[in-house]
Amino acid sequence: MPNHPIAIIGAGLAGAATAWQLARRGYDVVVLERSTPANEDGSSHGSARILRYTYPDPFYTALMIDARRGWDELEDLRGERLITPTGSIDYGASRDPAGLAAVLADARVPHELLTAAEASARWPGFAFDGPVLWHENAGVIDAEQAVHTMIGLAVGAGAELRHNWTAVRVLPHGDDYLIESEAGDTVLASQVVVAAGGWLPALLGSLGLPQQAIDAFPTLQVRQEQALHFPYRDPSAAWPTFINKRADIQVYGLPGGRDAGLRGQKVAEYNGGRVIGSALDHDHIVDPARRDRLVEYVAETLPGLVPEPYAETTCLFTNAPDDEFIIDRIDGVTILSPCSGHGAKFAPLIGQLAAALVTRADSGVSRFRPLAARIGA
Known part of the structure; x- marks a missing residue:
């Protein structure tokens, strides 16, 4: 197991599902949520x-x-x-x-x-x-209750949830990653999973990714x-x-x-x-x-x-282009955008695919890895 936790940015359906799947496998996980899980500013709120x-x-x-x-x-x-x-x-x-x-x-x-x-x-x-x-x-x-259920299972398996923690920057830090918050707090993580939903376009350039990956990233x-x-x-x-x-x-x-x-x-x-x-x-x-x-x-x-x-x-x-999902990884940063208006129904499986990508560097679904296809990540 790594010395530092796997950090997950975002506690919507995708982030909650990934936290659950990683924590149940025994990984140390910290979830960083800018507000509260399934809040109304995101894409996973409400009951329908x-x-x-x-x-x-x-x-x-x-x-x-x-x-x-x-x-x-x-x-x-x-x-x-x-x-x-x-x-x-x-x-x-x-x-x-x-x-x-x-x-x-x-x-x-x-x-x-x-x-x-x-x-x-x-x-x-x-x-x-x-x-x-x-x-x-x-x-x-019931999307909201699904998020709370998966977060609850993750926390029950040892994960940590931090509310009102707005990630603004991810920096490579040796073999690890340093995540900075809007308030100036930091988290040192072995890997980072970005499940930021509609915030991803604004955050993409601050994730410590190589410029080649940013240039190749599908337009959202x-x-x-x-x-x-x-x-x-x-x-x-x-x-x-x-x-x-x-x-x-x-x-x-x-x-x-x-x-x-x-x-x-x-x-x-x-x-x-x-x-x-x-x-x-x-x-x-x-x-x-x-x-x-x-x-x-x-x-x-x-x-x-x-x-x-x-x-x-x-x-x-x-x-994303062609309404596809993005579940891809560059070095130790995994980016989840299983959205395009139809991703909610796949949430538990998204967590499984993301956990596989984080722990084995292969989700098994190559069509969700546009960066790997374009730059050989």
Whole structure:
């Protein structure tokens, strides 16, 4: 074992999962969180994230099957449910329900491909105009409680959590790394895991990486997304999660959980928010024009919802090229950006991949290592 702890910057889903996986393996871990775990300034707050298996790329469907085993273990260890089963529907010509069904069939994931009439009879709260894919194994993740559960397991295994510790710089220090905080505190670490979410673009140049790695790093785009909560016309109706992709808009929705007072559907436009430099520019203000666009969509296509939002929120998407994840390592610095708006559902598996990369210098998933491919890291 190294003489100094492995430091993890960020206590969102990715950082918490990595801390849990490393600590349970007996490694000394310290988690450095700029605020508190799963706080509202990050990407892992709140009680509602979609868990689904539908991807046009079979790789991600297979990855989700692996990740679900991690969720099952996490729920067993917690002793309470973290995923509310709801099932999920995919529809819209640009979503290609038939193509997604073929991927699920190859992966042996239970599903049904329905006509618009069949789907409308089952879910009268939606207006369908074409085939609809249903898969029952989908659900809603309580992201906030998942973070707290994984952090709790990590601390229980010996990890240390430091709140209100804003990392601003990582410096090579012999064979180790010196991490400096905004307040002037320091931590000496044998390795560093950076799971900073939307803060990563602002932090990247201060991680002690060689210039070659910084120049080769994929361009990240941070968006300030927004979600609106709409009340159900029939509070007794069971609503699934959904993704509707048309040529002009892509919208997703899910039962809002505590975020919506358990009485409405959380609806958002995928990558519909404004582009910002990093999480430092997150102002938590919902854009009125984008709000109106989403209200209009609900009024036209979701007759089971009252098109008058009763709550709204903003969150951050940190997008990498082609919506891929980044789980890569340069020397003793591992960078996690398993984001692109769809990373939450993979959290336990992300922790396993990151722990493997930290301890064996190989996660086993080469497509998440763009720096290794470009500069031979």
